[in-house]
Amino acid sequence: MGKVVLVTGVARRLGGRFVRRVQRDPQVDRVVAVDAVAPEHDLGGADFVQADIRQPSLARVLAESGADTVVHLDVTATALGSGSRTTVKETNVIGTMQLLGACQKSPTVQRLVVKSSTNVYGAAPRDPAVFTENTPPKSLPSGGFAKDTVEVEGYVRGFARRRPDVAVCVLRFANILGPAAETPLTSYFDLPVLPTVLGYDPRLQFVHEDDVIEVLRIASHDPARGSLNSGTFNIAGDGALLLSQCSRRLGRPTVPLLLPAVTWAGSLVRTLGVTDFSPEQIRLLTHGRVVATDQMRETLGFRPAYTTAETFADFARSRGPGLLPPQALAGAVDRIAALPALGGTHPAHSAN
């Protein structure tokens, strides 16, 4: 009766959290956790198998485990530890191909959940303001993680055609934030001063880590009554925040730079290998991206616990105060307001 869940990418915190969470579900018998490196965190009662998903040995692991549900979380933007961009791409694309090949051969697999990203939509000025699952991207991402996800989704669609008996669920996550999240965007927000593109104020959307775990859990079990959990779904918190709002709420000042300068600096930084500030990251921080989550609510039946703003507030709390803490600014304004004489308030109001 019990289920066997195979999870990839467990050496990451998100994978680890999901493994710990899913084994508490009563219908789950056994969790097989797979990654190329041993995780630093505890995986609870899960069986860890050290296997590189880029190698064909993965097929044996899958066959031996007899898994009926495969949760593929090893689609990530950044390398774990000191991997290069090439390794990341290999893991994302070749790893997915190997995993799908293994799934196709396996008679036991009934359900496949793939972590994708809203990066597949790209970000361009000619795009509609809100992407639905069916919106074709105006400009396909030319490289980097965004292109990986596009390719991964392509292979997953091919797999779904070849194995119509397997329920396939692709979850396109907006930018994942949370106290423990580590993504290129969180490292951007950790900068003391945020470089922005002059004349652009992108709309950003976030999804909280807790919601990610929860929606992965929903997708990896049988669908609840009245919902359907196979297909492609955008997963994001309600609402949107502008980058300027984010920086103010974080209390970090921004430095607007000209777009060519940003692109140039980005490529310089990339060449030096300091950080993975990729072109699609710059495009996101220029044009922004908001997705529609109607399918997530109506078809998948999932309601995120955190809105975009709440997710960001939670993230901001976990980070230290910036150079311009919002509380201090609010306090300064309040002090001006408390000045007794009307004359004292006039300068503030012309500054407004």
Next chain:
Amino acid sequence: MADAKVIPFDDDRSRAGSVPRPARRRGAGNRRTGGEGRQAGDVQPLSGRSRTRDDVPVTREADGAGEPDGSGARPGPEEPDGSALERRIAGGLAFLRRRLTGEYEVDDFGYDAELTDQVLMSLLRPVYEKYFRVEVKGVENIPAEGGALIVANHSGTLPLDGLMMQVAVHDHHPAGRHLRLLAADLVFMLPVANELARKLGHTLACAEDAELLLGRGELVGVMPEGFKGIGKPFGERYKLQRFGRGGFVSTALRQGAPIVPCSIVGAEEIYPMIGNAKTLARVLGIPYFPLTPTFPWLGPLGAVPLPTKWTIQFGEPIPTDGYPAEAAEDPMLMFNLTDQVREQIQHTLYKLLVQRRSVFF
């Protein structure tokens, strides 16, 4: 001059009987608000704004001071200025506090209602009231609630007509509705312009965004002539161009939203475009490069629009909810409706031109 060339159509179907020719904008304002506007009007800068919040922010003070003389007898300072000023300052500081800490809301499209109401509109209002002296007619034709699509003619080299239409709806509609304009993709490619456009509630002119906004019950404004309309030579002023491919009609049909035709007179003459430097435009990647009697020759000074007198008339709404579900897929019906909207705007344009005394007064 333009008036003389125009052949009037003696067709009285769209509300000609309103007022023969209200010479001053003040007349329009009084007619719109009726009796209750006058009572509220002595302290409030504009009755249309009373709905936002009672703490009128300081950023409006400049035009707030100029406004009461428009509403007549009693000038602003009559209000015991201690409490009013204090309230304004408190409101302004609260606004400043929210802006500095980022504690304000934007919607999925990046529309910053607070910034629009308090800052951007007050920046546009002097242009609207003092420079172009816009007269608004038929604002009651815009439904008080639910989605509606306002379709207007487009002219004037720079899309000032869209912005003025937005101010017109914002300031004059009794229900205080906000117009969400659909803008060309060029707007969203330009730095600064795209940021301001998003904050003003504009979005890209595409069927997806328009349908989403109409579905949320928003008032959507579209100028289907696009670049053909705004970049047409001065000799073709007030001649409507092709209305795109009629996509706006199928969008309205799918959402069952009424179409409100809107005619804007006055915008054509702000930058009389006598030539188009096509090669330069191609090099710059823009659809046209206008040559006006002043523009490239006088430098930035030449980019100042001529102070023409504007009239914006909203026509009677054309309902679209009576059609079956598959009507949006029917090209014949779409063309017919497109033509109907186009004709109505063109007729109203001619009528307004005949009534117009002069381009500048």
